[in-house]
Amino acid sequence: MEAKLTQIFALSQKDKAPALISLIPEILSQSGPSLVQDLHTLVDAAVNQDSIGLVAGRQLLSEVVKVLGEGAISDAQLRRRVVEDTLAIVQPKLVSYEEQVNSLRFQLADLLEQEEEWSDAARVLMGISLDSGQRSIPDSEKLRVYVRIVRLLLEDEDSVQAETYYNRAALLAHSASDRETVLQFKLCQARISDYSRKFLEAASRYHELSYVGEIDEEERRHMLLAAVTCAVLAPAGPNRSRVLASLYRDERTADLPTYNILSKMFLDHILRPAEVKEFEKSLKPHQLAKIAISSNDRLASAGNDADGDIDPTASTRTGPSTVLDRAVMEHNLLASSNIYNNITFQGLGALLDLTPGAAETMARKMIEQGRLRGSIDQVDRLIWFESNREEDDAQGKAGGLGDVEEAEDTGAPYTKRWDTQIRLTAAHVESIVQHLTGKGLVTLAVEAN
Template sequence: MKETIKHVVSASTIISRPVLKELVDNLKKADPKLHKDVATSTLEILGQGHAVQFEEQISDINYHLGKVLIKEGTDLIAAAKVLQAIPLETGQRNYPVEKKVKIWVMIAQLYLEEERAMEAERFINKAAPLTGQIKKESLLLRYKSAFVRNQDFNRKFSEAALSYYRLAQTFPKEEDQMMALESGLRCAVLSPAGPQRSRLLAMYYKDDKAPRLESYTVLEKMFLERILKKEEISAFSSTLLTHQKAQMAGGKTLLEQAVIEHNLLAASKVYNNISFSELAILLDVTPELAEKIASKMISEERLSGFINQTAKLLFFKKATSNELTVWDQHIEHACSAVNNILDKIAKKYPSYVN
């Protein structure tokens, strides 16, 4: 086979290009093992000083070889590297925007399957500037899915929870919507406790599909600011992905840290003040760690209160009616501003509204 390919390549490009195109077309129908053997041999020969004149053929062979490796599923990194060999940016051939984005998204998805977020992010970033030119909704959804999964793998849980929720609203199939909501809920639970997480939990809790989520019990308790039990935490932990089970600097897992912070916020709704020895029992940590966590959350304005170190007491500050009134005014002002913007858009671009 190698000798035949060498003979074809040595001929005039007027002859060799159509022959190689015929070879590519036949490889698509070939047995996977034969496809891999012939494609690998052909690429090896074409790569020896023939890359420029046979760029189109090399790109097509790499693309279809990559698809074979993806279908086999035994070495997704190898599939990603084969697709990377397509010179989408450096070659002489002018590739359509949609093909570039499609291949870069494929590569990103392969790296994400192997939990290699850094490599995935590089190809997501390549695709990002071109997404505005994409017409195919299915390709856009694949890009958005890769983007949000990368946020998840990079532990940007607050951002990922919001992105997953938005993605769920765009999927046409309910099965995909539920998967996105489940993934988003995991990220919402793992995000740092505080006002931002409370808004995320409210968004998920108020969704019509929320009661059908596997982790609805955890969502409900967190939204209603109730203390979570060990068995509920254990059940939720079993749904987490590998990167979501990572340990933090203090030896606690991401979930353990998130639950401790949640239970501390839940305690602030029940108690006016509490000793660190009692709080430690409630949070299942040492008194010293309970004080450290409370101090950190107060300094980051995720918990309203103050610490009396002499008495070893944590005092919770309750929201006053005046503070709630101010908060309502802020919301009213924001809604009014949005309505004014919509009115201006409607006047200038009535077709958008209709």
Template structure:
């Protein structure tokens, strides 16, 4: 829709008037009038016409810069988001061939337009707007902190749209300068983005470590720290069973704050090698994100696979051997699938055992003791002692926290 005839006429008069302070004041008054009096359907077109006028050759760069800076301030405060987006895109196109002369104003305008997109939760267009901001400039100095703020914002926008591929590209740019960045908020956002990218790409154990590291940062609000701890537990549960996950689960379980998270119940059962019931798994799944529930190549979800592998390890703690059909029944699947998962875990050294396909039996812990149960019994003894020691430690810690005076008296005695 074209600008109103009254606005066009007024702007033409201003363009042809002599260059003096009164003309600048008249332009400012005209902008205020456009914003105040234009209808919703005319406002975007009138704003575009205003910018075209102040950038005309009759005004000149020296006169245009302060007028454009004043416009950007007014534009940033517009309440109608649709108008901001419509006008902002057209004005950026008008400025494109003149960016060198108006770099700061162009940058400020793009930031304001990106804000408008984010208000509408259109994070992809916000990222695309931020991507065309000039950061390698001969006209103005752009610090590493300023570059980092733009790149981390682009990265976070793409993560909001579940697009880790594009997010990684800008995170990699940031990696090259992160050690020069002094903004602590950007550094924390960088760590969080690393965790979210690993999470989105199903590198759950890497994500868990990154989330846990963030949860220990004292500069973060306590509620946010607990939230990132919950994310760390969730990712650890979803990670592939094996020694690496066991170490991560142990670290999380021993953190006193873990008991305050909704995920503590499933964390405890996994850490103590207890079988997970379908109801517990369903309750945990209800809090997962879409990408964490995505189907794998065999038609199951990441959670299904993680639970099955965990239950398989739990069974190996209870039995020296078991038939594949009975194993399938315990795992809630068929014998063939139970054998397939067990074979994969044995092959990758995440489960100690061997499969007798002729007899249809799996023997656990054969590399440590074969059919001789002494190694198995010794291992079970060690596990029980470790579990008892950990429980005693937990009770002692609780007493120290809840009954500090009594605890000190006992220690002194």
């Protein structure tokens, strides 16, 4: 190879590029270390020998990039080694060979992604020069690269760095020119919200994507499952109730393994420890992250407990330890407000497996945030719950009954009003059947004696 290159150096400038390119097929016909070594020598001479010239060097390197991209080397490991070696030679001359370097980086990222080396592939793409002054790169192309980097980083759960590139992609989202990029960006939005613990937002985005026909059916089922998981982990309150209602009405959720906990949360049933443990097995590591109790809450809980009687059998927990723990406790607190008119701090603590002071602190925060209707009597150490008529009506509609004409409210409990809605709905159905029968549109079957 050295002798052939010496002969090429002696040629005129216009003949050097064709002569160098003619060596490529001969080199690629070899295998193993000899192929890598000879190609290294050829590329190094074209890039670093002043006698070759920039124009001839670019022509040779473009041809090398082209044949590598077309799969001239079938062995993936050998091809990766060649691409990495070529990239190492050319990278110091990035200013002169920017387009060729970017193409090599895309190829290397593809190879790394095939081997599921997600973070390494993302770092290779991060090295691509997208804001160069030498050539103009369309915003749509930049968006595709940023979205791909985010997707790769999230595969290794590097959500912090992924969010940085997601923010860059968000600035270019308007330039998306194809449906695939738009869908990938929306999926990144949902996953970033999931990792950032914005579970309500993530659940809505996952649920929206689960309806997209262009996405594979198995992927859509996976997104629906993710939507249910995020809805369960979201902070209890009216906003979560609306998301739960939307998912509960979706017929597809009945086939999911998390349907049991979804239905119990939507129907405001108390969740039992065994059910929570079963659901916990399906969570990802970031959804099981530990949460810290603020010093103010810890002091408030300790101060409140100091005033009450000490029960040796009572729980000593001063707050939830994980995201799931907090979501379940807040849900059970909200569910208990539909069962009781009032409850003592000690009784609520026993229900939530918290100290009485910690239970009161949780209720106070939910009341302050508008997620629980009630008041706290610290003298009698009671929490009084207020019935939310608007929320009851909304839940009735979410259950599928729609707008039902109600009788005058006599202060009956929630269950009695629900029974009234059922009776009125049944009466309306009977009225419709009688009307259709009178018109001769429906014939009632008569049982034979």
